[in-house]
Amino acid sequence: MRLLPKLIILLSILIIVPWLAVQAATDADGDGLTDDDEINIFFTDPTVADTDGDGFSDGQEIAQEYSPRQAGKRLIEVDSDDDYLNDAWELIMETGLMDPDSDGDLYLDGTEVAAGFDPRNPKPVQLEKRIEVNLKEQRLTYFFDDKKLDSFLISGGIASLPTPKGEFKVMKKFPLKHYRGPGYDYPNTKWNLLFTIKQYGYYIHGAYWHNNFGRPMSHGCVNVAYKDMEHLYWWAQTNTEVLIY
Numbered sequence: 001m002r003l004l005p006k007l008i009i010l011l012s013i014l015i016i017v018p019w020l021a022v023q024a025a026t027d028a029d030g031d032g033l034t035d036d037d038e039i040n041i042f043f044t045d046p047t048v049a050d051t052d053g054d055g056f057s058d059g060q061e062i063a064q065e066y067s068p069r070q071a072g073k074r075l076i077e078v079d080s081d082d083d084y085l086n087d088a089w090e091l092i093m094e095t096g097l098m099d100p101d102s103d104g105d106l107y108l109d110g111t112e113v114a115a116g117f118d119p120r121n122p123k124p125v126q127l128e129k130r131i132e133v134n135l136k137e138q139r140l141t142y143f144f145d146d147k148k149l150d151s152f153l154i155s156g157g158i159a160s161l162p163t164p165k166g167e168f169k170v171m172k173k174f175p176l177k178h179y180r181g182p183g184y185d186y187p188n189t190k191w192n193l194l195f196t197i198k199q200y201g202y203y204i205h206g207a208y209w210h211n212n213f214g215r216p217m218s219h220g221c222v223n224v225a226y227k228d229m230e231h232l233y234w235w236a237q238t239n240t241e242v243l244i245y
């Protein structure tokens with residue numbers, strides 16, 4: 001007697017669940033992003049493969065960390081909802097690309113990340129910030145709540161003036177510094193994070209006088225390209241962990 005209703009339910013599950021899964025995975029414009037993700041995550045046109053018309057498909061741009069919505073711009077350079085959190089970090093943190101206050105606590109996503117709070121939790125939960133410098137690879141990587149926000153080549157100290165290794169913290173942030181000594185003079189250097197003081201202060205800082213990132217160049221500081229340092233400086237706080245190895 002009751003077999004028929006059960007059979008109908010079973011058949012519905014067997015047909016409807018896979019159908020829903022296929023719908024969710026549909027990529028109507030064949031750009032490598034599903035319709036669902038285009039509508040709900042990337043805010044690109046699910047019917048047009050190249051939303052910003054720059055010759056690269058939406059899927060290619062996301063894979064290369066470029067904005068599919070603003071031609072020629074990297075995701076990290078775009079802030080689609082004007083909440084001070086760039087599109088790259090919104091996707092990493094899984095906050096809303098078009099929602100300036102993802103957790104609805106009246107603080108903007110970017111304001112929360114700058115101050116070290118979780119932008120997805122309306123409770124005032126602090127998340128760990130950590131900067132790691134690998135001197136062998138001459139690479140800096142930084143993490144917010146163990147999510148990698150960025151990673152790029154740097155220039156540490158040359159062999160005779162090595163960058164100090166160990167566990168440090170950002171002691172102070174300086175928007176501008178003047179570095180000078182025997183044979184060098186670099187005024188108006190932007191974005192400086194002091195992390196230890198020995199005979200003199202050691203900083204992670206922007207460098208505009210060379211482009212040899214990936215090779216040791218400095219007198220012991222960590223040189224970073226301006227395009228990378230601007231974002232790191234904005235995000236880093238006093239007491240952010242700095243691990244150099």
Ligand SMILES: [Ca+2]
Pocket residue numbers: 027028029030031032033034035038046
């Ligand atoms: Ca698509």
Ligand SMILES: [Ca+2]
Pocket residue numbers: 050051052053054055056057058061068
């Ligand atoms: Ca495009």
Ligand SMILES: [Ca+2]
Pocket residue numbers: 079080081082083084085086087090097
């Ligand atoms: Ca944003």
Ligand SMILES: [Ca+2]
Pocket residue numbers: 100101102103104105106107108109112119
């Ligand atoms: Ca918020």
